Amino acid sequence: DQQVKQNSPSLSVQEGRISILNCDYTNSMFDYFLWYKKYPAEGPTFLISISSIKDKNEDGRFTVFLNKSAKHLSLHIVPSQPGDSAVYFCATGESGTYKYIFGTGTRLKVLA
Amino acid sequence: DAGVTQSPTHLIKTRGQHVTLRCSPISGHKSVSWYQQVLGQGPQFIFQYYEKEERGRGNFPDRFSARQFPNYSSELNVNALLLGDSALYLCASSFYGTVNSNQPQHFGDGTRLSIL
Numbered sequence: 001d002q003q004v005k006q007n008s009p010s011l012s013v014q015e016g017r018i019s020i021l022n023c024d025y026t027n028s029m030f031d032y033f034l035w036y037k038k039y040p041a042e043g044p045t046f047l048i049s050i051s052s053i054k055d056k057n058e059d060g061r062f063t064v065f066l067n068k069s070a071k072h073l074s075l076h077i078v079p080s081q082p083g084d085s086a087v088y089f090c091a092t093g094e095s096g097t098y099k100y101i102f103g104t105g106t107r108l109k110v111l112a
Numbered sequence: 113d114a115g116v117t118q119s120p121t122h123l124i125k126t127r128g129q130h131v132t133l134r135c136s137p138i139s140g141h142k143s144v145s146w147y148q149q150v151l152g153q154g155p156q157f158i159f160q161y162y163e164k165e166e167r168g169r170g171n172f173p174d175r176f177s178a179r180q181f182p183n184y185s186s187e188l189n190v191n192a193l194l195l196g197d198s199a200l201y202l203c204a205s206s207f208y209g210t211v212n213s214n215q216p217q218h219f220g221d222g223t224r225l226s227i228l
Contacts, residue, residue, distance in 0.1 A: 095210070096211065
């Protein structure tokens, strides 16, 4: 019973182009969404978040889009850089609760 | 400022043994959560502690236990280790611990536990 799905295990993108990572969730009570980036031998690093009152949040090269009706969020990285090569996890939960649920991750490779 | 620190970084144990993993949160953070990440999966929630009280527990057997100390550091204990306990164990801290738009969790680099 996977409540959060990242259906693309891997993605390769040319340097300078856009990377789009996708995440789907099933529970309509989830109202806070985060993206983490993970390099090998390091813990996940918080990247960007969005609450359900918004449909878009931007931070530099990173933008997260939320489509509540489709229960879908995406992370756009523009322009992609080789240093962005990592595993990206989406995570979500219901505000006021204590538990975050993570997707299985997407490995992004940015080719120079 | 120091981030979340975890020790040890790597550990090798045999089946049936027990293990203690340690975590120090970011200064000022009162909540610690523990996650298990097996290869190819995302982190799975094990426990959360806030102000030394267990606030929540994931779907893990009673062999897993934890506690939080007055300085907000935490220990995760696993008894009667099984091969399937081999994983990366991650600790995350935040100020309140609740899912909150202003308080994302910050993770340590984890402890890699291998069971032989």
